[in-house]
Amino acid sequence: MSAPMSDLFSLLFAILVFPGGLFALCFGLVLKGLDRRLAARLQRRVGPPLLQPLFDLVKLARKRTLVPDIACKPLFLAAPMAGCVSMALAAALIPIPGVYDPDPLLGDLLVVLYLLAVPAVALMIAGSASGSSYGAIGFSREMALMLAYEGPLLMVLATVAVKTGLAQGGFVTFSLSEIVRYQQEHGAYLADPWMWPAVLAFLAFFPANLGIAPFDIPEAESEVLEGPLLEYSGPPLGLFKVMSALKAVVVLSLGVVLFFPTAPDGAAGLLVHLLKLAVLSLAGVTVLRTAIGRMRIDQAVLFYLKWPEALAIAGLAAVLALA
Amino acid sequence: MSFIARISQRSPWLYRINAGSCNGCDVELATTACIPRYDVERLGCQYCGSPKHADIVLITGPLTLRVKDKVLRLYEEIPDPKVTVAVGICPISGGVFRNSYAVAGAIDRYLPVDVNVPGCPPRPQAIIEGIAKAIDVWRERL
Numbered sequence: 001m002s003a004p005m006s007d008l009f010s011l012l013f014a015i016l017v018f019p020g021g022l023f024a025l026c027f028g029l030v031l032k033g034l035d036r037r038l039a040a041r042l043q044r045r046v047g048p049p050l051l052q053p054l055f056d057l058v059k060l061a062r063k064r065t066l067v068p069d070i071a072c073k074p075l076f077l078a079a080p081m082a083g084c085v086s087m088a089l090a091a092a093l094i095p096i097p098g099v100y101d102p103d104p105l106l107g108d109l110l111v112v113l114y115l116l117a118v119p120a121v122a123l124m125i126a127g128s129a130s131g132s133s134y135g136a137i138g139f140s141r142e143m144a145l146m147l148a149y150e151g152p153l154l155m156v157l158a159t160v161a162v163k164t165g166l167a168q169g170g171f172v173t174f175s176l177s178e179i180v181r182y183q184q185e186h187g188a189y190l191a192d193p194w195m196w197p198a199v200l201a202f203l204a205f206f207p208a209n210l211g212i213a214p215f216d217i218p219e220a221e222s223e224v225l226e227g228p229l230l231e232y233s234g235p236p237l238g239l240f241k242v243m244s245a246l247k248a249v250v251v252l253s254l255g256v257v258l259f260f261p262t263a264p265d266g267a268a269g270l271l272v273h274l275l276k277l278a279v280l281s282l283a284g285v286t287v288l289r290t291a292i293g294r295m296r297i298d299q300a301v302l303f304y305l306k307w308p309e310a311l312a313i314a315g316l317a318a319v320l321a322l323a
Numbered sequence: 324m325s326f327i328a329r330i331s332q333r334s335p336w337l338y339r340i341n342a343g344s345c346n347g348c349d350v351e352l353a354t355t356a357c358i359p360r361y362d363v364e365r366l367g368c369q370y371c372g373s374p375k376h377a378d379i380v381l382i383t384g385p386l387t388l389r390v391k392d393k394v395l396r397l398y399e400e401i402p403d404p405k406v407t408v409a410v411g412i413c414p415i416s417g418g419v420f421r422n423s424y425a426v427a428g429a430i431d432r433y434l435p436v437d438v439n440v441p442g443c444p445p446r447p448q449a450i451i452e453g454i455a456k457a458i459d460v461w462r463e464r465l
Contacts, residue, residue, distance in 0.1 A: 036364070045362035052334065052367055058327060059334040059378070062465060064402040066375055225372040233375035233402045 011092075011103055019100050020092035027274060028245030029053040031252075034278060035286045042290045053245065060238035068231050070131035079129060080232075080239035083122035087246035090115040094253050097180050097261035098269030108174040109157055112254065116153070116209065119247050120146045123218065126240075127228030138227020141297050142218035148304035149208040152201045155312035159198040160189065160258045163319045180261045190260045194322060198315030199259050203284055204308040206251050208300065211244065213289035217297045248285075252277045332462045333367045337454070338377030338401065342394045342430065343420075344384025347444040348411035352381060361447045363454060374400045379457045382436075385413040385420045386427045398434050404464035406457045408438045410450060415439050 032053040040047025127139035164179045165172035189195040208215035219227045256276045263269040412418040414430040437460045440453035
C-alpha cells in the first residue's frame with residue numbers, strides 16, 4: 001500500500017514541482033527575461049528588468065477576465081488550462097542528464113510528441129472559441145504552420161530513436177532515458193556529422209513551435225492583433241504566458257536531450273543543463289528574432305515543406321543507410 | 324503596499340487609439356518613444372495589439388464623428404483597472420481641428436482622461452513623462 005502511494009507522490013512531485021511545473025515555469029520565465037534583455041541590448045536599448053515576465057504574470061493575475069458574449073465560454077476558459085497541464089506533464093517526461101530520470105510509468109518519446117501538439121491545439125481552440133474573426137485567422141494560420149512543422153519533427157525524433165535502437169541491437173528506442181544513457185556512454189550525437197541534418201532540422205523546427213519570429217505568424221500582433229489571444233484578458237491570458245514559458249523549456253530541453261546530453265552528475269549536471277538551454281535559447285531564438293522580420297504564412301509553410309523536411313529525410317536516410 | 328501590488332505595477336501595457344489623428348502624434352508614439360534612445364520597455368511597458376491586454380490607453384487625435392462610437396466601444400473593451408492618456412493637443416481641445424464640422428469635441432467630454440500630454444506633436448520626453456505619470460495613477464487603482 002505504501003509503495004504505490006510514495007510512487008504517486010514522486011510522480012506528482014515530478015509533474016508539479018521538479019522538473020515539471022514550478023521549476024520549469026521559473027526557468028522559462030528567466031529564459032524569457034534573458035531573451036527580452038538580450039533583444040534590447042542587440043537593438044542598443046536598455047531593456048526591461050530580468051524578471052519582467054514574472055511582473056507581467058502577476059499583473060495579469062490581478063486584471064479582470066472578460067469573456068465575449070459570442071464566445072463558447074467553457075472551451076474559451078479550458079483551452080489555456082489544457083495547454084498548461086500538457087506542458088507541465090511534458091516537462092516531467094524529459095530527463096535532465098545526470099540529475100533526473102523520468103519514471104517509465106509517465107511515458108516516453110511518443111507521449112512527448114503528442115503532448116507537444118497540445119499547446120498548438122489549445123491555441124486553435126482558443127482562437128475558434130473566442131468567436132472573433134481575427135481568432136479564426138489565427139486558428140487557420142496555426143493549423144497550416146503546425147501541419148508544416150510536425151513532419152520534420154516526427155522525422156527527427158524517428159532518426160534519434162532509430163539510431164539509438166540500432167546501436168543497442170534492436171530497431172527503435174522510444175525511451176528518452178535510454179537515448180541519454182547511450183549518448184553519455186558513446187558520445188553526443190552532435191559530434192557525429194551524419195546527425196547534423198537532423199540537428200539542423202530540429203533547429204529550424206523550434207522557432208515555429210515556440211511562436212517566435214520569423215514564424216510568429218498565428219499571433220502576429222501587427223496583422224491579426226495577436227490572433228487567438230486577441231479576446232483573452234487577465235488570468236486566462238496569464239495562463240497562456242505560463243504555457244509558452246513551459247513550452248520553451250520543454251522544447252529546448254528536448255533538443256538538448258536528443259543531441260547533446262553529456263553532463264556531469266548531480267548539481268553540476270543541472271547547472272550545465274540550464275546553461276545549455278540558455279545558450280540554445282539566446283543563440284537560436286533571440287538573435288534570430290532580432291535579426292529578421294516575420295514571414296508570410298505561405299512562405300513559412302513552403303519553407304518547412306522544403307528545407308527542414310528535406311534535411312530530416314536526409315538525416316533519417318543516413319542513419320538507416322549506415323546501419 | 325503589499326509585495327504583489329509592488330511588482331504588478333511594473334508591467335503597464337500600452338494600447339494606442341487613433342481617434343482621427345493626423346498621424347504626427349502616432350509617429351511620435353510608434354517610433355520616437357520606441358527607438359533605442361527613448362526605450363519605454365525599461366519601465367516594463369509593452370505595446371499590445373489587443374485592447375483586452377491593455378492597462379494604459381494612449382489616445383491621439385481630435386475625436387472625429389466617424390470614429391466616436393468605435394473609440395468609446397474600444398475603451399469599454401479594456402479591462403479595469405485602466406488609465407487614459409491624451410497625447411497631443413487634439414484630444415485635449417481639438418487643436419487646429421477644433422472648429423471642424425467633423426469633430427465631436429474634446430475627448431474628456433466622452434471618457435475620463437487621467438493625464439494630458441499637450442504638444443503638436445509632443446516631444447518624446449514629454450510622452451515618456453506622461454506614461455510615467457499614468458503609471459502613478461494606475462498604481463492607485465490596482
